[in-house]
């Protein structure tokens with residue numbers, strides 16, 4: 599049943615990637631179009647992936663590749679006039695979120711699935727104490743009394759490593775450091791023990807030591823609660839440390855998907871290979887162009903007819919300019935959208 603979180607055993611990092619168990623989340627052909635007259639931007643262009651219980655899937659790609667819009671579409675937070683209603687299927691424990699009424703969707707948001715945003719100050723309420731912000735969804739979704747929810751709020755603050763939870767529960771977000779706010783966001787997101795957590799660049803705004811602490815915290819909470827995590831980041835080092843599997847996005851599409859080990863040791867898509875070759879530079883400046891890959895990501899309005907990466911690709915064939923390659927199965931766990939993939 600949706601919302602009833604089953605405690606699952608933690609998934610070891612080296613767990614077999616293929617499973618007979620039905621995935622927790624199944625995304626099929628998810629598409630987000632943004633009307634910018636006279637054009638329509640294909641910001642998310644038919645992406646398909648699965649996520650298992652207790653698994654962390656890293657979604658990685660350069661700025662503008664469509665990662666945040668994917669997350670917002672999954673949460674059903676995109677609406678006209680900003681975007682056309684997303685199309686495709688988003689099955690969470692078998693229920694298609696795209697077909698739910700707004701009332702039913704609100705009943706799941708914050709309960710069966712929740713999201714941690716990149717910049718906590720934009721999503722924390724500045725005029726409500728942190729404790730109330732954690733307690734409110736607990737009352738609304740789980741029907742706990744105000745007193746029990748307040749206790750749960752303090753428990754969550756303790757769980758995310760905030761010292762003196764009783765005092766912090768009564769504090770307002772602006773009094774907290776960036777790291778503390780991000781911990782508070784995570785406490786809100788996990789208070790109802792969702793089966794799916796979407797974390798959009800959860801550590802990008804933080805300094806490196808705090809980043810590591812937050813990532814450890816997410817991994818620990820995942821072990822405890824069995825939640826699946828969709829971890830969105832441009833930072834491959836974060837992916838290497840936290841994810842079981844990785845999906846690489848380029849210009850609104852997933853171009854490669856593999857277990858984390860294979861992606862780093864045997865990347866097949868030329869874009870992924872360029873991304874990996876650029877790691878030290880991306881870490882220093884996330885907005886930098888990738889020196890190993892000439893050119894820039896095409897804007898959604900200027901996508902070529904064939905593979906969007908073809909104009910920058912050293913392995914491009916004539917066919918690549920004409921026909922977009924499908925995400926093809928290379929080995930049972932490894933997929934790439936490329937007419938001329940590199941050897942594994």
Ligand SMILES: Nc1ncnc2c1ncn2[C@@H]1O[C@H](COP(=O)(O)OP(=O)(O)OP(=O)(O)O)[C@@H](O)[C@H]1O
Nearest residue numbers: 632641660661662663664665666667668680832898
């Ligand atoms: N409100 C909007 N209006 C017009 N275009 C938009 C809007 N929001 C996003 N886009 C475009 O959609 C594309 C995908 O945006 P998205 O925010 O999903 O990228 P991202 O991968 O999350 O990038 P970043 O790493 O910078 O967060 C980009 O080209 C962006 O310019």
Ligand SMILES: [Mg+2]
Nearest residue numbers: 665666667798
């Ligand atoms: Mg983003």
